Amino acid sequence: MAEFRYHGMSAAGRPVQGMLAARNKREAHLKLSELMRAKRFSLSSLEKKRTYVYKVQKGTERPVVGERKAYSPEELTRALRAIGYRVISVRRKLLDFNMRPPxxxxxxxxxxxxxxxxxxxxxxxxxxxxxxxxxxxxxxxxxxxxxxxxxxxxxxxxxxxxxxxxxxxxxxxxxxxxxxSGNMVEIYESTAKFLERNQTFKKNLRSALIMPSVTVFLLLCATLFYVGYIFPKTAEMFLKFKMELPPMTKFTLDMSHFLQDHIFIILAAIFLPIAFGLKFAFSKKGRFYVDKYIIRLPIIGSVLHKTSIEIFCRVFTALYSGSGENIDVIRTAAEACRNRYMERQIKEITLPMMIKEGKGLVESLEKTGVFTDTALNRLRGGAETGTLRKTALQVANYYEKETTYKMKAIIDWVQVFVAFFVLIVMTAITVVSSETAIIKPKRPGVTAH
Incomplete structure (x- = not known):
């Protein structure tokens, strides 16, 4: 996040100065507007901390070139002179952005x-x-x-x-x-574990869904191009010599003519629903509905659902204190579970039940309808015996192993089906193409009976 510094004047005429972090200048202005209403001051200036490239020299030594962040070149110049450097030049870095670390x-x-x-x-x-x-x-x-x-x-x-x-x-x-907190080591290890699991899950999801979908899509596009453009060039040559076409060749040629005559309608029918579907899926409302129904899909839905429960339990384990206020712990775990539907259910059902009605954690989680019976029974047993934190970790480890095995099996089956589909398409193309080799022209003077 970028850092901003603001200057202003209070209602009493006193100068006001401070710093805030924001993703961009628009977000900084929004945060500053709330701050101005709360503290009642007017804004004079807002400066973003930027990267500057400087060239300095100390005594007779060789000039040194480096980078440093500052709110203005004048501020950086004063700082360098204060530590004994002669400033040769200070200029703003042209491409001031950093790629996110892997x-x-x-x-x-x-x-x-x-x-x-x-x-x-x-x-x-x-x-x-x-x-x-x-x-x-x-x-x-x-x-x-x-x-x-x-x-x-x-x-x-x-x-x-x-x-x-x-x-x-x-x-x-x-x-x-x-x-x-008093357990930095444990929280750091849990965070690293979460990031590793998240990265592994994304990799497996690409292997199970995204890459096969892309492969099938590109294969279909190549097939349509072959049928609609390349194949007619060969088949129509036989028609010029009034040769009789075999059934498969004739059917494929008719399909080619249909594709050529209605290509724009076909492309619109394919790509417009995909475009609108993706636009909706990436919207705030669309993401919620995608997350709500994706966990109900056969086979893959169960894996996604249990992975979200695993992440919730793992984050909960890292932050749960066993005493005092743990509402923020539950809220953080809900935000981390990577499913917006589950997150909303926990925030809008579990937390109000615990705060307003004084209900227990497991009872409140059960009302959300997003936790499996296995997870609820294990957490209920842990709550009754005073080992909730340990039990939550056991649930996380159990679901980690289960989802890992199931995802591996899904990937293997998907690869088999994709390979089988490619085999069928390539075989069909080969058969249709080879059929043209048996077409024979009519002999002069010979008529068909």
């Missing part, structure tokens, strides 16, 4: 942090070591910024919230929670 690098950072914290190494030293060893520039800059902000005394949640762009929304939230 998930594997973020997981490595979190796992190594957990290992070093387990060895009782101070967190500032952990960040210093990892910041020096991490190769990805975006993640390296993020770690350095985290270290600098924590040394400045900023709150952990605020510091990590600024790094959503690099770490991801969920990871940044979890690490922010860990910074104020």
């Amino acid at each position: 998930t594997r690098d973020v997981v490595m950072f979190i796992r190594l942090s957990a290992d070093l914290l387990r060895e009782n190494l101070p967190y500032d030293e952990v960040l210093q070591l990892l910041g020096a060893d991490i190769q990805n520039k975006a993640l390296k800059d993020s770690i350095k910024e985290i270290s600098s902000d924590l040394k400045d005394g900023k709150e952990g949640k605020e510091v990590f919230a600024k790094q959503e762009g690099a770490l991801g929304r969920f990871a940044a939230h979890m690490l922010g929670v860990a910074s104020t």
